Amino acid sequence: MEHKDLFTLLKTLNIPVAYNEFDSDKQVNPPFIAYRETSPDTFKADGITYYRPYNFEIELVTIKKDIALQKQLEGLLTDNNIPYDVDSEVWDNEEKIYHNFYNI
Numbered sequence: 001m002e003h004k005d006l007f008t009l010l011k012t013l014n015i016p017v018a019y020n021e022f023d024s025d026k027q028v029n030p031p032f033i034a035y036r037e038t039s040p041d042t043f044k045a046d047g048i049t050y051y052r053p054y055n056f057e058i059e060l061v062t063i064k065k066d067i068a069l070q071k072q073l074e075g076l077l078t079d080n081n082i083p084y085d086v087d088s089e090v091w092d093n094e095e096k097i098y099h100n101f102y103n104i
Helices: 003-011 067-079
Strands: 017-019 032-038 043-045 048-051 055-062 085-092 097-103
Touching (some): 003 017
Parallel strands (some): 017 032
């Protein structure tokens, strides 16, 4: 999956989406999604890279635990045949927000 394809797909959730972070001059309130590319598992042989997939981390940020939105995101990935792993959920006590991480 290419960057633009993932961005377009995530935008169908009707919440703000950005690659890595939002512009500092924009005030974005949760819920929102930030996604970033992670280290690919490349296939190499004889000094040549034959296959370089794009792997991404999707970060869903919410003010409260939002199971319905999590299920909506997971359903979107499943419906589009995108395998994912739920990596972790982190409560940021300073900002009072949840971060839910998915790896695809």
